[in-house]
Amino acid sequence: MSRSTTVAASPPDVTATDAPLVVSARDLHVDLSRKQETSHVLRGVDLDIAQGEVVGLVGESGSGKSVLGLTFLGLLRREARPQVTGDLSIAGVDVLAASEGELRLLRRERLGAIFQDPMTSLDPTMRVGAQLREVVDSDAEAVELLEAVGIPDPQRRLRAFPHELSGGLRQRVMIAIAVAGDPQLIVADEPTTALDVTIQAQILSLLDRLRRERGCSILFITHDLAVASQVADRVAVLYAGRIAEIGPTAELLAAPKHPYTAALLRSRLDLSSDRARRIVALPGQPPDLRQPPPGCPFAPRCSYRRDKCEVAPPPVLWAGARGVACVRAAEIDLLEEVEGGVAWDSPAAPADDLPALRAVDLEVSVARGAWLRRREPIRILECVSLEVAQGEAVALVGESGSGKTTFIRAAAGLMPVTAGLLEVGDSAPQMIFQDAGSSLTPWLAIGDLIGERLRAAGAGRTERRAKVLDAMEMVGLPERLFKARPAQLSGGQRQRVAIARAVIVPPRLLLCDEPTSALDVSIAAGVLNLLGDLRRRLGMALVFVTHDLAVARVIADRVAVMHAGRIVEMGPVEDVLRSPDASYTRTLIASIPGLRDQGR
Amino acid sequence: MAAIEPIDLTTRAALPRRSRFSGLVSISVPDRIALTALGLVTAVALLAPVLAPHNPRRQVGSPYASPSAAFPLGTDEAGRDMLSRVLLGVQTTWLTALLVIAIGVLLGGLVGLVAGAAGGWVDSVLMRITDLFLAMPAAVLAISVVAALGPSLTNIVIAVSILWWPYYARLIRVQVRELAARPHLEAARLAGCGRLRLVVRHLLPGAVPVAIVAASLDMGGAIGLLAGLSFLGLGTPPPSPELGSMTASGSTQLLTAWWLAVCPALAVFLLCLVSNVAGDTLRDLVDR
Numbered sequence: 047m048s049r050s051t052t053v054a055a056s057p058p059d060v061t062a063t064d065a066p067l068v069v070s071a072r073d074l075h076v077d078l079s080r081k082q083e084t085s086h087v088l089r090g091v092d093l094d095i096a097q098g099e100v101v102g103l104v105g106e107s108g109s110g111k112s113v114l115g116l117t118f119l120g121l122l123r124r125e126a127r128p129q130v131t132g133d134l135s136i137a138g139v140d141v142l143a144a145s146e147g148e149l150r151l152l153r154r155e156r157l158g159a160i161f162q163d164p165m166t167s168l169d170p171t172m173r174v175g176a177q178l179r180e181v182v183d184s185d186a187e188a189v190e191l192l193e194a195v196g197i198p199d200p201q202r203r204l205r206a207f208p209h210e211l212s213g214g215l216r217q218r219v220m221i222a223i224a225v226a227g228d229p230q231l232i233v234a235d236e237p238t239t240a241l242d243v244t245i246q247a248q249i250l251s252l253l254d255r256l257r258r259e260r261g262c263s264i265l266f267i268t269h270d271l272a273v274a275s276q277v278a279d280r281v282a283v284l285y286a287g288r289i290a291e292i293g294p295t296a297e298l299l300a301a302p303k304h305p306y307t308a309a310l311l312r313s314r315l316d317l318s319s320d321r322a323r324r325i326v327a328l329p330g331q332p333p334d335l336r337q338p339p340p341g342c343p344f345a346p347r348c349s350y351r352r353d354k355c356e357v358a359p360p361p362v363l364w365a366g367a368r369g370v371a372c373v374r375a376a377e378i379d380l381l382e383e384v385e386g387g388v389a390w391d392s393p394a395a396p397a398d399d400l401p402a403l404r405a406v407d408l409e410v411s412v413a414r415g416a417w418l419r420r421r422e423p424i425r426i427l428e429c430v431s432l433e434v435a436q437g438e439a440v441a442l443v444g445e446s447g448s449g450k451t452t453f454i455r456a457a458a459g460l461m462p463v464t465a466g467l468l469e470v471g472d473s474a475p476q477m478i479f480q481d482a483g484s485s486l487t488p489w490l491a492i493g494d495l496i497g498e499r500l501r502a503a504g505a506g507r508t509e510r511r512a513k514v515l516d517a518m519e520m521v522g523l524p525e526r527l528f529k530a531r532p533a534q535l536s537g538g539q540r541q542r543v544a545i546a547r548a549v550i551v552p553p554r555l556l557l558c559d560e561p562t563s564a565l566d567v568s569i570a571a572g573v574l575n576l577l578g579d580l581r582r583r584l585g586m587a588l589v590f591v592t593h594d595l596a597v598a599r600v601i602a603d604r605v606a607v608m609h610a611g612r613i614v615e616m617g618p619v620e621d622v623l624r625s626p627d628a629s630y631t632r633t634l635i636a637s638i639p640g641l642r643d644q645g646r
Numbered sequence: 647m648a649a650i651e652p653i654d655l656t657t658r659a660a661l662p663r664r665s666r667f668s669g670l671v672s673i674s675v676p677d678r679i680a681l682t683a684l685g686l687v688t689a690v691a692l693l694a695p696v697l698a699p700h701n702p703r704r705q706v707g708s709p710y711a712s713p714s715a716a717f718p719l720g721t722d723e724a725g726r727d728m729l730s731r732v733l734l735g736v737q738t739t740w741l742t743a744l745l746v747i748a749i750g751v752l753l754g755g756l757v758g759l760v761a762g763a764a765g766g767w768v769d770s771v772l773m774r775i776t777d778l779f780l781a782m783p784a785a786v787l788a789i790s791v792v793a794a795l796g797p798s799l800t801n802i803v804i805a806v807s808i809l810w811w812p813y814y815a816r817l818i819r820v821q822v823r824e825l826a827a828r829p830h831l832e833a834a835r836l837a838g839c840g841r842l843r844l845v846v847r848h849l850l851p852g853a854v855p856v857a858i859v860a861a862s863l864d865m866g867g868a869i870g871l872l873a874g875l876s877f878l879g880l881g882t883p884p885p886s887p888e889l890g891s892m893t894a895s896g897s898t899q900l901l902t903a904w905w906l907a908v909c910p911a912l913a914v915f916l917l918c919l920v921s922n923v924a925g926d927t928l929r930d931l932v933d934r
Contacts, residue, residue, distance in 0.1 A: 460832050477836055485833040489851045502838030547837060 060367040061096035068263045069095035074132040085335040087113045089287040100264040102278030106566035110287040115233040120149040158224030158232040164216035168208040175204030181226035191222040214245035235267045242445040244637040272639040286343035293368035303370040308380040313571040315596035324387035324575045328568035394585035396436035402555040402587030403434040408466040426452045439588035441598030444608035450591045454557040475555035476548035482540035486532040493528040517546040538569035552584040677927045684924035694737035698730035720905040731887040743868040749807040754814025762822030779812040792880040821853040859929045865921035
């Protein structure tokens with residue numbers, strides 16, 4: 047792609063096919079209000095989607111990707127007082143000028159929607175059959191649809207309520223409803239994010255098959271570049287309400303032209319990431335959309351920034367089918383080897399050789415039913431044996447329901463052990479929870495939360511304050527947050543508060559329950575680096591629960607694969623991933639969406 | 647990655663310069679009026695003896711004088727100033743209602759907190775006791791308590807408080823159980839908090855806003871019930887000014903001296919209205 051051909055213009059005919067356009071958005075702006083504050087969520091988006099094309103819309107939380115999907119559907123929440131300007135034509139309908147009735151007709155005849163959590167987007171009080179009957183005319187058609195989306199025994203499922211189906215089946219029902227009226231466009235908003243990785247692979251191939259069979263276009267919204275690369279013809283990267291980069295999937299991923307895309311790709315982990323070094327994390331946070339910066343929204347975090355970047359928001363410049371919103375796109379070479387992450391420090395020497403955790407034939411069952419109405423307990427863990435040495439990091443991987451979280455909850459003393467042996471030494475283990483927000487007491491100040499364990503140890507007020515500030519510095523939290531409440535912090539900052547709280551008195555054993563799965567890629571990388579640093583510096587043993595093998599590989603020395611309450615495979619992380627013994631481990635590894643292996 | 651919610655403003659680069667109470671600064675005009683009215687009524691209730699132009703228990707004019715410049719709300723059968731009597735009545739009713747609600751919130755809150763925090767059989771026993779009180783018909787229970795103890799202000803407070811606490815016990819218990827299911831309690835436990843500290847610092851503050859909102863919404867009901875009981879002659883004995891009993895005694899002369907019944911009745915209406923509207927406002931402010 048010659049750089050000299052770069053021209054500033056409205057997007058040329060860049061869609062993947064020659065088919066007519068289903069979506070044409072020009073200079074789309076969306077403002078949403080909450081309380082008295084207005085956020086400029088979308089700020090001048092141009093996007094075309096041709097008939098039969100799949101466009102992957104990739105962005106982090108707050109980038110406006112979901113709002114763009116909802117704008118297409120005409121479903122922006124009225125309480126947010128949306129103000130939409132620009133031009134938006136979908137299936138020949140001028141969406142912004144259409145009446146509510148016309149929009150409803152458009153949605154019914156031409157559009158389909160799939161959301162992240164089918165448990166909330168399906169009606170819990172209606173049987174699957176009844177919900178399908180809202181979009182098709184007969185039970186026979188409903189059965190046909192369920193068959194088309196790969197639901198086994200569809201006749202029986204018609205009688206089922208959503209809660210009686212697994213997450214994967216529910217999402218298939220949602221997809222069946224979305225494709226029922228042969229829509230021209232399906233907006234799929236993070237349709238696989240809530241699913242296990244093996245189910246995710248199935249749903250992705252289902253969507254791919256459906257669009258081939260039915261020729262519908264899909265706007266596939268996701269935070270994960272790899273997931274987008276599995277299904278999308280073109281990818282649009284959204285940052286702070288503006289398109290940063292857009293282009294054919296393979297080209298864009300192979301040679302990103304926007305510094306943000308490049309940074310996203312670098313902070314992404316896969317099975318070939320360098321384990322010996324820290325992850326290359328993107329510093330800073332996205333801008334506050336209530337007061338967006340006048341220039342390029344990415345400039346404050348960009349290592350290629352120049353003064354001209356801060357003047358005006360850069361327009362998307364087109365070269366062939368690729369567009370990039372960076373005034374320096376022609377000058378900078380993102381492919382040049384950026385310096386990789388810094389190597390990890392060598393770990394602190396262990397104080398003694400006692401194991402940090404020893405579990406032998408551990409069994410955990412939970413009682414069911416209320417007081418006086420006990421039923422047969424369910425066994426969640428069976429014969430789990432695991433020894434974690436002082437200063438060692440072990441990853442527990444497995445899908446939801448495999449018992450990995452139960453194991454560390456038992457190790458933390460939050461769950462009673464039914465049988466077997468569990469030793470954690472004399473210092474109580476600390477735990478980092480998945481959802482940092484809900485693990486912090488909302489009405490207490492950050493400083494009080496972090497200092498809580500010192501108070502329990504009987505430290506005085508001034509001593510506490512000094513140590514809390516030290517801990518905050520250690521995890522990278524600015525001092526001014528001492529008196530802030532958790533709700534005023536970003537997700538990454540909250541997780542850092544939780545970490546500071548856990549390590550202010552360094553425990554021998556730190557338990558982590560998917561601490562980065564709720565965070566954006568660029569933020570998660572920083573948190574993983576922090577955990578890796580702290581455990582080496584403070585000589586802590588780490589048990590890290592994750593569903594993501596790539597994360598496990600970077601953070602841990604050893605990995606234990608759990609399935610149905612048992613450890614099915616255990617060993618040094620590289621050995622297990624390179625030559626897995628258990629068939630279940632092989633399935634897990636095969637299901638990881640890769641970036642460039644576009645499976646078709 | 648909240649995908650469905652259209653507004654996702656988790657990106658707070660700078661710490662917002664907002665205190666915990668900044669919500670009160672940015673409230674709308676109708677809300678402001680409602681809260682001002684609430685403050686005004688409370689001020690009138692507290693300052694009633696100062697605001698009253700005459701001694702409400704003394705004869706200051708001729709009996710049954712209709713409203714005039716000297717007596718804006720007229721005089722009653724004994725020539726006492728109605729304005730002063732209504733003001734004192736407002737004081738009695740408003741402060742009694744506050745007292746009843748306070749007792750209800752404290753007693754019910756304690757029961758609900760213990761039940762919700764302890765769970766298991768403690769929860770079951772406490773809630774069955776609560777159910778027992780809830781199962782009795784409210785007015786009948788209050789009337790029988792007052793009938794048994796004799797009509798007086800103290801007894802009416804006791805009677806209505808007995809009616810009131812079970813609602814708060816249920817409300818607080820639900821709130822506490824919801825909070826107790828959040829991981830922040832487990833995190834606090836791992837941070838070495840004792841039982842008492844867990845409950846007082848990590849559980850109770852979360853239930854307070856709900857209790858405040860419920861209490862303010864209940865003020866109207868409490869005022870109505872108190873005035874109703876005293877209308878039936880179960881409240882403060884006649885000579886002292888009380889809105890319910892004044893309405894009752896005045897209602898016999900509705901055709902000859904309308905102000906005797908209408909003024910105290912209007913006062914009850916106004917008190918209920920202000921507390922209901924202000925309660926709604928408070929609920930909106932806490933919810934958003």
